[in-house]
Amino acid sequence: MAAYCNEVRKLEDKFDGLELNHIARRFNEAADELAKAASGRMPVPDGVFVSDQFKPSIRHPEPARVSEAPPVPGSDPDLGEVGSAPPVLGPNITDWRAPYLDYLVHDTLPAxxxxxxxxxxxxxSFAVIDQELYKRSHTGILQRCIPIEQGKALIQxxxxxxxxxxxxxRTLVGNAFRQGFYWxxxxxxxxxxxxxxxxxxxxxxQTHLPAQALQTIPITWSFTVWGLDLFTGKKFLQFCDDHYIRVDWSAMAHPRTNGQVERANGMILQGLKPRIFDRLKKFGGRWVAELPAVLWSLRTTPSRATGFTPFFMTLL
Structure with a gap:
């Protein structure tokens, strides 16, 4: 949204007056309904004009890469391209695909x-199509067999x-296989x-293990601090006042929803921290540039529980 806001700001000098207001989603029901209709491929409502855009209407600069991945030894810059031809390996490197191609094409087996x-x-479980080796997955989809060095670059x-x-x-391998590659x-x-x-x-x-052998808990320690869920009342408060007991209150509104939100926030933080990590430079404010990439990756990664991506679940 920041890119669209910048484009609007560029047009300020062309108008006598300009007022830009941000409307929350819950108050912008018309735009929300149009977005749901477009993503769900629902019939277009009457009085709505439809225009298919095949390229972005703004020029959004790509954020600078915080840390470039270390190059894989012996790999070329174009190893990760989907349509590139298999690289020519050196004399000391054996291609794992060669024995299968020899057997399927020339009917030759090792000695x-x-x-x-x-x-x-x-x-x-392999097949040769247009001089390329493919592997049939357990779902019947053909996966293109690539060299190991190219697979390492793809995983990186x-x-x-x-x-x-x-x-x-496990998630990295699943993403690579779902894109139609195998090694x-x-x-x-x-x-x-x-x-x-x-x-x-x-x-x-971190694995939190005790630094030393466990010690026996004293009998009086259990009564030092109480953490109980109690129903309040006049007698209970009077009892606490008489025995000098301090009561700490906590709100538990929608505990299930709060747990789901905290889980989602934890996954986002877990993906953001390694991307902006740098021992030599401060990275406190660079999470804003990396947030869209992390959100896209999480929304397009299938969940182990459902087997579908969060983006796919929103369309159901």
Whole structure:
């Protein structure tokens, strides 16, 4: 919205007077209904003009990358492109796709009997289309087989790229496979990327273990502080006053909703902190530029509980 506001500000000198007001969503019911109708592909109401825009109406500058991902040794800059051809590997690097292509195209197996049986057994889930090797997933979708170095670059881009929120290895691999790519060491590569990410390790959840052996709790310690949910009344307050007991009150309005909001905020913070982390520079105010990328990544990542993305659930 800041980009649209800046475009409006540029037109101030063309009018005698200009007043710009921000209206909250709950008070802008007309625009909210139009947005829901467009996202849900509902029939257009009478009196509404429809115009399909195929490019943004404003020029929104891309935020500067806070920390560039470290280059993968031996990888080219174009390894992460979807339509690029498979890179030519060096003489000392073996392509994992070569045995499958030799068997499926030339009907040639390795000399070792164990390796030959493994290739023949696993080749049933592969197919060759236009000289490219594809793997059939468990859902029947064909995934393009890419070299391991290209897969590492792809994982690095998903993890800390333009719309990455430093997710866990399982989420990274799922995103790569859903985009139609496959390589055998995807899980190990994603785990290595997360373990070597300085921001992820700095803000990782700490295991709170006792520094020493557990000690027996004194009998009187349990009565030092009481944290109980009690119903109030005159007798209860009088009892507390007589025994010099301090009562601390807490509001519990909509506890379920509050828990969901806190969970969502925690996921956003967990994705923001590694992206803006820098040991040498202050990064307190740079979260604003990284927030849209983190929100987009979270909204387009399927949930393990439902199997769908939050963006898809809003359309139901």
């Amino acid at each position: 070792k009997q164990t390796e030959a049986r493994r290739i023949a057994r696993r080749a049933k 881009d998903i993890h800390a790229g333009a719309c990455g929120h430093h997710a866990a290895p 055998p060491t995807a899980v190990a590569d994603a785990t290595q990327v997360v373990r070597t990410c300085e921001g992820c390790q700095f803000f990782a959840c």
